[in-house]
Amino acid sequence: MGLDKRELMAQLAERLQHSDRLAVRAQIEAREAARSLATESEKKEDGRAAIEYGSLATGQAARARRVQEEISLLTAFREADLPRFNRRTPVALGAIVDVRTEDDTGYDERTFFLLPVGAGTELTGPGGDGFLSVITPASPVGRALMGRRAGESVDVTLAGEVHEWTVLDVA
Template identity: 35%
Template sequence: MDKATLLARIVAALETDMDVLRRAAQTAYEAALAEENIAENKYDTLGLEASYLATGQARRTAEIRQALVIYQQLLLRDYDPVRGIQISNLVTLEDETGARRHLFLGPEAAGLKVDGGDGWVTVITPRSPLGQQLMGKKVDDEVSLGTQALFVIEVV
C-alpha cells in the first residue's frame, strides 16, 4: 500500500464528509427558521429540534474541517525501527487465526475507513486504546484488543 495515495484518499473522504455535513447543517438551519416551524405552543418543538440538529451538525463540520487541515499538512514518515510505531505509520496486524487488519495511525479522524488498494484501512489515533498500545511497538510485537491477541506483522 502506498501511504501517499492512502493520505490522498483520507483527505478526499474528509472533504466529502465535510461537504455532506455542511449541506445537512444548512438544511436543518433553514428548517429551524422556516415559517411553518414557528412554535404555536410550548409543546411545539419542531423548530427548536431543528436548531439543535443544525448546531450539532455545524460542530461536527468544524471537527472535520480541523481534521482535514491537519491531514493536508501531515508529513508522512517512514517506519523507524528504533522509535517504533508513530503517527503516519501504516500498520498491519494479524490475529491468531491469520486474519489481518490494516490500520493507519493518524492524528485525527478515528474510525474513518478508506480503500487502501488491497483492502480497507481503518484510521486510528493514539488516543484510542489500541493506538496507545501501538505507539512505540515494533514488528513482531503483540498487542491486545479485548481478549484477542494481535501481532504486528508489518509497518510502513
C-alpha cells in the same frame, strides 16, 4: 507493503471533505426548517419543532467545524516529511501496521494506518486492492500499537473483550 501513503491520505482527505459538505448541507437545511416552522405558525408544537431544528443545525455546524479541523491537521501532516519505517522501527504516526490475531475460528490479519485524524475510516489500497483501517493514537488500537515493533504482541481491548495481536510489519 509498498503503499503510497500520500495517496492514502488524499483518499482520507476526500472522505473528510465529503463529510464536511454533508454536515454543512444538513446545517443549512435544519436552519431553514427552523425558520420556516417558526414563521408559518405560532402553534406550541411548531415552536418545539423549530427549537429542535435549531439545535440540530447547531450540532451540524459543530460537526462541520470538527471535520474542517481534521482536514487542516491532515493537510499539515501530509505536507510534512513523513517518517520512514522498517521492521525494527517502533510504530508511530504515519506508520502502516500489519497485525495478526488468533481466535477460535483461526487467524485474522488486518492493516492499520496510524494518522492524527480519521479514526475508523476504511481506505482501499491501489486499484481497490485490500483495505486499511485508519487509527489514531487516541484510539484503543492506536494506544496499544504505539511504540511496538514487528514481532511484538499487544493486548487490545475491544467491546470489553481482550484480543492478542502480533505486529507482523511496520512500514
